[in-house]
Amino acid sequence: MYFDKLAVKQNLSLSSLLEILSDVLYRYSKHDSTIEQPLRSILSIGDKQNALLNLPCIDSQLGYMCVKTITSFPESSPAIDGAVSLFDSNNGRLLLIADAQEITARRTATTSFLATNLLAISKWTDEQKRNATLTIVGCSTQGEAHLDVFTELFKWNKIYLWSRTTKNAINLQSEYSKKLNNIEIVEDLNDNRIQESDVICTCTASEQALISLKQVKKGVHIN
Structure with missing residues (x-):
């Protein structure tokens, strides 16, 4: 199943996203062993600032694994493109692929609001x-x-x-x-x-x- 930008916007509830981010960020800050987020891997392309990035994570409490794969080409439009792949952490099955731009934008903005609300x-x-x-x-x-x-x-x-x-x-x-x-x-x-x-x-x-x-x-x- 693939979710494009519009599908992500229509199906990703902001109130639910806020609730999940609040829980996950809190557990991550407490070094919860059920959450693993290794450092991203960055593959430089050519002699410019272009790059291919992979950002994996796993939340065994929620039962999901995820990897965001994006390209960063500062001189292109859009400068960032890619996809988020979601897997079941119990059996390894691929559940869906979604547009990374919209997910990243909404995740970043919702995290900003979470900080604004708390502070x-x-x-x-x-x-x-x-x-x-x-x-x-x-x-x-x-x-x-x-x-x-x-x-x-x-x-x-x-x-x-x-x-x-x-x-x-x-x-x-x-x-x-x-x-x-x-x-x-x-x-x-x-x-x-x-x-x-x-x-x-x-x-x-x-x-x-x-x-x-x-x-x-x-x-x-x-x-």
Whole structure:
């Protein structure tokens, strides 16, 4: 059975994913022997930064084995492609293969929300929750995934989008305009609205810092 991007999005419940990640990450942090995640293997290709990566893991408590195989070609579009293969850890049978891009995007964004909930939201007062502001920096694959996950799992008073390519922010705002009417585009990260943010999600591969401490308020949570 193969799940493409659309099938993954339609069938991977965010609430279930949040629950599973919370359990697995907790057990992994406690060095639970039922979870094994060896280091990824990386095969460099040619003299560029291109690579083939394999990321295996096993959770014998849940009864699954998994390996994510992806290619990383920074100059290509998409830069990352691949598949996730899921096996039964009791008999070794292949259960399904799914698109790695969508699973990775949703897993990463949901893990960000889990951290945000544990370190910030759970400590807020009711008033802080009602007035909470979210800023997403970067509006490509991860930016869209974070907007999708964060708005599905929590109700934000205001949402700001910034992208180096403003068109990406405009497109993302337009895509979500039917269900969210509180999204604004920020064209300059020095905008005072950034200082209003309670949570900032950095969804960019920039090698340079985009936001300084002077641009955020005390107590802000940054993913």
